[in-house]
Amino acid sequence: MTGAKDGYVRVTAPTEIEEMLARLSQPGGASLQLDAEESRPLPVLVVDQVPGDYLLLDISAIREVAAELRRGAAFRLLGQSRDQMLRTPPLLMDTCHEQEGRLLCQCPYPINLEVLQRRASFRARLRLGMEVGAIVRGGHSEAPLQSDLKDLSLEGCQLELPLSAASWLAAAETVEIELCFLNGVRFTIRAEPRHCLADTERQALRAGMRFVALSGDQERQLWHFVREIERESARQGESSDSSLLPSLLFQTDLAAAAPVSRRNISRYATPMAKRLARIAGYLDAQLLEIQEGGQWDAVQLSSFADRLLGLHAEDSEALLFATHCLYNEPLLVRHGLGVAVHMLDLATAGMLPRDARKALAACAMVHDLGKALLPTELLEASDWDDERQAALHVHVEVMREGLGACHWLAPGVVEAVVMRINERLDGSGYPARLSGETLGELTRLASVVDVVEAMRRDRPDRLAWKIGDIYRYLLSHPGQFDSRWVKRYLKHFGVMPIGTLVRFSGGELGWVQRLDGDGRLAQIQLTDRPAPPGESLGDVLRGERLKRLGDVVEVLRASF
Structure with missing residues (x-):
């Protein structure tokens, strides 16, 4: 045996090849996959093998690909043998002919096989940006539930569903799950709900599912999906492998319907709120990625910052109101979007260049996500002594390190909005206790917007403030907040701002x-x-x- 790509090991011994191909000859033992297209495995029957000469295949069930094979399309045979997954190197079909209603084709005998040790319990986790929707049917719900796939294995999967699904899912013995990939591929399988974990902050339910009554074809397709998820994750990871081509499963089919997802079926107060929820979904996923020790995705952050600028240019007032409509999202996500949109609105009035506004929006969206790593009792504290404030500094450092990979962000904007937004003019802020002239205009603006947005929303330790009380508080503390920016905020958004x-x-x-x-x-x-x-x-x-x-x-x- 010798090494091969993607974790496969190459088998060259003729007796081993013959033995493995014999197992593929069993009904349901083999699949055909077009190599160039990385398409889904198709059912095929290995009718006969003549070692060293040819394989005879029955492709009657997949006649639609016969013309493509005749034109010279390369393909692989896939299958399983004991606890291994097998595949041939790329093959070409020699001849095809009809015989007693069957379409039989002959191809060269493979000179080797590639073998992958199968890990039934291995779970391929979807990274940030790898979206797979799932439709769940059954239980006591007449209407199907839309959810998000979080990980997948040969034995089961983990889904994220609306929190409201907890009661009927708990009573369901089995459900039907339809996985919906971005390129239009659909895969349906039955499963038993095994365990559920409620996240009331995110209004979400994590449900573990165990697959039941798998057919051989379903198991082969599952393994294909697991491998593609693992490969795409490796391609996008911190030590990404540039030699790996993007998986077609995660390439959006522009002609397909809107992606299936938990948020896509949620009802929102306005159309703009539903569109903003897509950005909230990205921030929520990034928040979870931080909690699980994952990496920042500079491309995703850039894309969603562009999207936010586009929504603002389209209808700024509708966007301002939409920031008050996402009450089912985590507080850190709602707060980040509120700060980003209000800072963007002020910056647009000041005619900042687009690149600066994009960096500002991106930094504002994520500036507080590092708090996801802090203990709940710290976030809910009402008395901030030196020890607690020192512990709070951790989230700023988390963001500094995470955004280091986002080279397109202007360092000055990162410093002003992410690193210094919690500083105060009198030096009472954190993390560096900066004061006075060391705090630039963007930091002074950011701190005002940040405090207004924080005080307008409920927190675990207190209820939201009325807007008039917030203005009076800021104006009565000129030693902490720049009065010029407080008055500019009041003049720009008014005494009854949008969302009041x-x-x-x-x-x-x-x-x-x-x-x-x-x-x-x-x-x-x-x-x-x-x-x-x-x-x-x-x-x-x-x-x-x-x-x-x-x-x-x-x-x-x-x-x-």
Whole structure:
């Protein structure tokens, strides 16, 4: 035996080759895979072998590829032997003919076989950006559930589903899972739910599934998927192998329907909120990657920063409101998006170059994700002594190291937004206790936006503040926050910023969605209760219909 690529070992002994090919001759023992296309394995029957001369194959079940094979398309035979996966080197078909209703083809006898030790329990984990949706049917749910595949093995998989799926999944004996790859490939298999882990912060449920009643063809396809996931992960990893071609399973089919995913079926208050949820999904995945010791993906961060700039250019006010609609996302994700969009809106008004705005948006989106590594009791603390504040510094260093791989980010923006956003003018901030003139304009702006966004949202240790109270707090602490930027923020976003919940003189409640050039209400959307803006929002009012509501008599504290 000699080494081969992808972990396979090459077998050249004629007797071993003959013995292994004999096992492939059993019904269901072999599959044919077009080599150039890296397509899914197709059923084929090895009818006969003449060692050193030829193999005779029955391809009656896959007549659709006969023309391609006749034109000289290379292919491999795949199969399994005991605890090994087998494949031939690329082969070419010599002849094909019809015989008693069967399509028989002859190809050269392989001079070697490539063998891979099969690891049934090995789980191929999907890295950031490797999206595979899963549709779950069965249990007590009449409608199918859409979810995300997190890892896959020959024995089972782990799915991430909406938290609401916990009750019916717990009562289900078996379910049907349909894996949906980006290139349009679908694969259906039955499974038993084995264990569930609820994540209330992310409103998600991690469910372990054990496959049942696998056929030989299903097992071969599963192994193909596991190998492709493992290979794509190796290609994208920290020590990436540039010799590996991208897996077609993860190449988006532009003609296909929207990707299947947990977020894709969730209902959102506005169309813009649904589009912003795709960026939230990336940040959520990056947050999990940090928790599991994974690496930052500079390409993904660049792509989603571009996407955020595109949404802002399309409709900035709709985007500002959308940042208040993602209440099912983790707090760190919601906060990062809120800071990014509000800083972007201020920066656009100041006419910063696009590259600078992109770097600003990217840094703001991720500036707090390192807190995912901090203990819960630290994040929920209300009394910040020196020891606790020192422990909090860890998340800043995590971000500094992680963003080091993102060479397209301007170092000055990383320093101002990520490293110094928690500094204060009087030196009471962290991590370096910088003060006064050592803090530049971008840091002064960032710290104001960061605090406003933090105080507008519920935290485990306190409820959200009303916007007027936040403004008064910032203006009353000029030693910590630059009053010029506090006033610029107030002037730009107004006393009732987009995303504020207000009560009118007639008792109606409404969310502020648009303002006119003078900061007055231009559009609101009615709601029947003081809850985060969700799918139950009412009519959108503007113009005369808005005027008939009367004056705003109260600005409410809203939890989101």
